[in-house]
Amino acid sequence: MLSSFVFSLLLSFLSLVQADDFSDTGLTRASWIWNPEPNLQTTAPIGNVAFLKTFATPSGKSAISATIAVTADNNYTMWVNGQPIGSGDNWQTARFLTAQLNTSTNVFAVLATNQAAGAPVDANPAGMIAAITVHYADNSSDLILTDNSWLAASTIPANFTTAADVSAFTGAEVAATYGQGVWGTASNSLETPNTLNLTGSSWIWSTSSADINAPVGSIGFRKTITSPSGKTATSATILAAADNTFQLFLNDEYIGAPPHDDNGAATTGSWHFAQRFTVDLTEQTNAINIVATNFKAQADGGTTAAGLLAVVRVAYSDGSTQTFVSDASWLAGAATTTPLAFVAMSDNALVPAIVQVAYGSQPWGQLSIADALDAREVPGDNGPGDDSVSDSQSQSAQPGSSQSGGGSSSPTGSANVNAPAPTTNAAGPRIRAPPLLIPLLSFSVFGFSRLIL
Missing domain, CATH: 2.60.120.260 (Galactose-binding domain-like)
Structure with a gap:
């Protein structure tokens, strides 16, 4: 139970720190990426693109959790190790997600949709941007940014979220760094954190x-x-x-x-x-x-x-x-x-x-x-x-050292994930994402790669 105890202390410490600005998330150093296409900032085809990033924990460290800032033009769903953790449909507002991690290797997956701007066949800008802070048991952290090291695919295999088959994927293309291109600095809204906790239960x-x-x-x-x-x-x-x-x-x-x-x-x-x-x-x-x-x-x-x-x-x-x-x-x-x-x-x-x-x-x-x-x-x-x-x-024999099993939910077939999302409104299909518990202040500490607390 040591790792959970350390992480709880870490969150308590973070509650005393004040966030400075949007750059604290690390998102300002990330890039908008997409499946390689000509003119991503103007005429990217409508439809879905899947993204994968597999991250191996450095030797001598044990990963505990990740805090994630993410958005996409037009909408997205995100998984960590096959577990769906959140979604969003307003590219101008980054959402903040928290995920439990494996101690060694972790797979981050995103399914993003470029929505038609007008008629169903209209092409328009497309991109996904994310900053992922991996927290370790020793209170240090690593920062993962969207760049061309991520994998992307427009032909999406079933259960792609586990990265079991990456044969359809290729290196993602960088459309623009944050603050550049058609998106500029418009994606600078911070989601209001949810403060619900377990006290009293x-x-x-x-x-x-x-x-x-x-x-x-x-x-x-x-x-x-x-x-x-x-x-x-x-x-x-x-x-x-x-x-x-x-x-x-x-x-x-x-x-x-x-x-x-x-x-x-x-x-x-x-x-x-x-x-x-x-x-x-x-x-x-x-x-x-x-x-x-x-x-x-x-x-x-x-x-x-x-x-x-x-x-x-x-x-x-x-x-x-x-x-x-x-x-x-x-x-x-x-x-x-x-x-x-x-x-x-x-x-x-x-x-x-x-x-x-x-x-x-x-x-x-x-x-x-x-x-x-x-x-x-x-x-x-x-x-x-x-x-x-x-x-x-x-x-294991006691909760202090037990390792539990459980269920997970992930896409079960390629037919659903490959079909372009319906045009239910101008902003894109309705994909509701929950508000996030981890305060914005956490990124003022973890916004830098390998920062040791």
Whole structure:
């Protein structure tokens, strides 16, 4: 748990630092890139282009997380190691994303769309720009900028986000450095950070003493939220973490899961990071369904600690918000074999969840937060991925050293990702990206390559 503890301290330190300007993100040193085409700044063809950047952690270092500033003309979706983390459709505003990383090698993938400016066949400028700060366990960092070392492809293979097959890719072309070309310095808006955190929540499970040991298997949890009289729910930000992993559903729709990890000794378990989703709600009643899975101990196949942690902030049409935390008001089911079986259960078949410990207490301590994109917004993804949870997977004996497994969602076919996005409005197709938790101030510290804190 050392890496998670160090990263939590790092975030606490960053909260004392004030951002200076847009250049603090590192984006001002990046370049607009695209698939090689003549005249990218004037007549780039409409359609999708995929980008890949594989980054190997330097010897002697362990990567923990990445903070990312990214935008594209016209819109984009971004993945890290196959996990969708965010999207955006306003190229003039850079979004800030946070991702959990593998300790050694990590793959950053972007699917960007050049939208028609007028008639469906009109060509126009196209580009994607990003600055990625990789944070290490020793508090140092590296800065990755978009340039011609990135790979690009307009013929996009299925599951391109894992970089398993790069035969269709070629070196990206630099259309312009930041501040130059048709984009100029127009992309200089900074997204307002989301400050929702895990304070006040509790680790819950279906049995007592689960913070010490719990049976292997999957348990479903539910929180039904009804809008107060006179209010209309519009959206929610959901923070969720589970030891070992979980699948999140809104009502009966699959929303997402943590990144998959191989439960290896060199991997930071997915439970170290609460996943943050932003979802649209129905106006009156919404059921948050989370199916959490506890794996057997890696060493001896025995029992191990288990828990679910969650915070839900509901936004209403009048501008007000209401926050709900995981506690004894949540309902829990018996052991279940499939998430959809739990989602279909009535409340009468469930019992109150049992509080284990307050957030921040052992054996889990403080967690970091990583972004995750609503699966309904992911191109080519319509439900739980192939990495579905399995009770037979194993973990280390205790949360302090466990490495969890989990589900991930990624494009499942080339047909969806290759088709040009529909022209729903002048700004491009509606691709909603969640607001980001990591404050802008973080980039005033990490805006420089290999800066050692």
